[in-house]
Amino acid sequence: MKIKKILLCVCFLLVFSIALSLIAMSYNILLFNGTENRGIKNRYIVFQSWSGFTQETRWAIDYASRQWNNRTGMTILYHSATQHNSNYDNEARDYKNLIVKVSKGLDNAPMTTHAWAELGSDGYYYIIEADIVVNADYPWNNTGSSTCLDVQNCMTHEFGHMLGLENVDYPVDATMYKSTHNGDLEKRWLKQDDLNGFNYIYR
Amino acid sequence: MKKILLFAIAFSLLITLYSCKNPPNALDDSGLAEDTAAQQNAEEMGQGSENTQAGEDPSPNKNEEIELQTDFDEDSDESTPQPGDIVEIVDSMRVNMSVDDMYEKSDIVVVGEFDGVSYTVVPDDTKDENTVGTLFTDQVVSCERVIKGDAQGDIRVRRIGGKTDDRNLSSNDPELQEGKQYLLFLTAGPSVVEGDTENYKIVGGLGIFPIDSDGNLDVSSQDEQDAQRLLEIYSQQ
Numbered sequence: 001m002k003i004k005k006i007l008l009c010v011c012f013l014l015v016f017s018i019a020l021s022l023i024a025m026s027y028n029i030l031l032f033n034g035t036e037n038r039g040i041k042n043r044y045i046v047f048q049s050w051s052g053f054t055q056e057t058r059w060a061i062d063y064a065s066r067q068w069n070n071r072t073g074m075t076i077l078y079h080s081a082t083q084h085n086s087n088y089d090n091e092a093r094d095y096k097n098l099i100v101k102v103s104k105g106l107d108n109a110p111m112t113t114h115a116w117a118e119l120g121s122d123g124y125y126y127i128i129e130a131d132i133v134v135n136a137d138y139p140w141n142n143t144g145s146s147t148c149l150d151v152q153n154c155m156t157h158e159f160g161h162m163l164g165l166e167n168v169d170y171p172v173d174a175t176m177y178k179s180t181h182n183g184d185l186e187k188r189w190l191k192q193d194d195l196n197g198f199n200y201i202y203r
Numbered sequence: 204m205k206k207i208l209l210f211a212i213a214f215s216l217l218i219t220l221y222s223c224k225n226p227p228n229a230l231d232d233s234g235l236a237e238d239t240a241a242q243q244n245a246e247e248m249g250q251g252s253e254n255t256q257a258g259e260d261p262s263p264n265k266n267e268e269i270e271l272q273t274d275f276d277e278d279s280d281e282s283t284p285q286p287g288d289i290v291e292i293v294d295s296m297r298v299n300m301s302v303d304d305m306y307e308k309s310d311i312v313v314v315g316e317f318d319g320v321s322y323t324v325v326p327d328d329t330k331d332e333n334t335v336g337t338l339f340t341d342q343v344v345s346c347e348r349v350i351k352g353d354a355q356g357d358i359r360v361r362r363i364g365g366k367t368d369d370r371n372l373s374s375n376d377p378e379l380q381e382g383k384q385y386l387l388f389l390t391a392g393p394s395v396v397e398g399d400t401e402n403y404k405i406v407g408g409l410g411i412f413p414i415d416s417d418g419n420l421d422v423s424s425q426d427e428q429d430a431q432r433l434l435e436i437y438s439q440q
């Protein structure tokens with residue numbers, strides 16, 4: 001009888017700990033050539049935004065980068081005062097980290113991150129460059145309007161890729177959740193899972 | 204009995220320990236003064252990456268990349284990665300879409316099997332400036348049933364990513380598994396090299412549903428309404 005009770009307790013503990021481990025492990029790390037990355041090589045990255053963005057959009061980009069800096073306690077994303085004029089050739093490697101806005105058609109994604117990583121002598125990849133492309137053909141807005149995609153919302157997600165994180169299927173409110181919709185603001189604020197992923201990379 | 208008990212306790216302890224491997228507060232707490240200094244430093248230096256990479260070979264000239272490369276994946280040289288090697292990733296944001304939207308946006312909806320043949324396509328940058336710097340992989344799918352639109356025989360399902368002699372690009376676009384059947388929602392294009400036809404891409408990066416060996420469609424990623432709609436589409440002749 002006693003043994004049965006103990007067994008029940010153990011079973012409960014097992015299920016509980018498996019569930020706990022699943023929750024703690026839900027973040028994903030970007031794999032380069034099938035290998036995990038260990039984040040930005042220099043531990044900081046300076047990015048320039050396109051000169052054609054409105055002031056509101058520049059602020060939205062700024063808030064998105066500050067969310068990562070403030071919540072992780074590590075100042076890693078620097079929004080350069082210099083703006084760039086490039087609105088094409090956006091995905092070529094140019095040793096600059098650019099946020100560009102280009103018409104890519106509704107067949108393509110609303111926002112895309114292109115990252116380059118270098119294999120270190122420790123066997124892990126380190127991110128050395130990243131560009132973020134905003135597809136001008138989607139309706140963008142900075143107010144969370146229900147008919148538009150929110151710049152800050154999506155930018156916070158893309159910065160996560162720039163820092164080495166991959167999309168997640170769960171939790172659905174995480175910044176790194178795999179998809180978005182018009183009016184979505186949930187990704188503006190990092191969740192514990194996003195921070196866990198960041199801490200795993202930059203530990 | 205005792206052995207089983209001991210084993211169970213040890214196992215659960217192990218899992219608990221494993222789950223706690225990343226405490227949420229294990230932050231890098233570099234001081235504010237240091238951060239400010241780093242920021243000034245960074246602003247003075249301009250581009251962080253530019254500086255650290257200054258001594259290295261620049262990326263290959265664009266003009267050298269424009270010819271259509273049709274190396275089969277099986278033939279590509281899988282040399283061991285060396286420190287200093289550079290690889291790339293493109294990660295695209297998805298926008299939630301109902302199955303009806305997916306169907307509406309599709310040029311063709313087909314049931315087909317990926318026969319394992321795929322090859323890298325290097326876009327011609329005079330054709331479409333939006334695909335500059337991108338590599339694509341075409342996966343050959345044999346159409347078994349066409350539910351919407353017009354398609355016959357083999358079609359190519361194009362995804363972002365590919366390998367050339369000097370580049371290795373991966374992406375979060377869906378990758379088909381060899382010998383597996385799918386229900387696919389596809390749009391035509393993009394046309395990135397001369398004579399580029401009969402290539403399609405998966406609608407929104409989402410219009411792909413695996414079919415098991417018994418012919419059952421996997422609708423587990425969808426809510427009840429969309430799962431129902433998918434099954435209706437799948438049963439159309």
Ligand SMILES: [Zn+2]
Pocket residue numbers: 157161166167178294295296
């Ligand atoms: Zn993403």
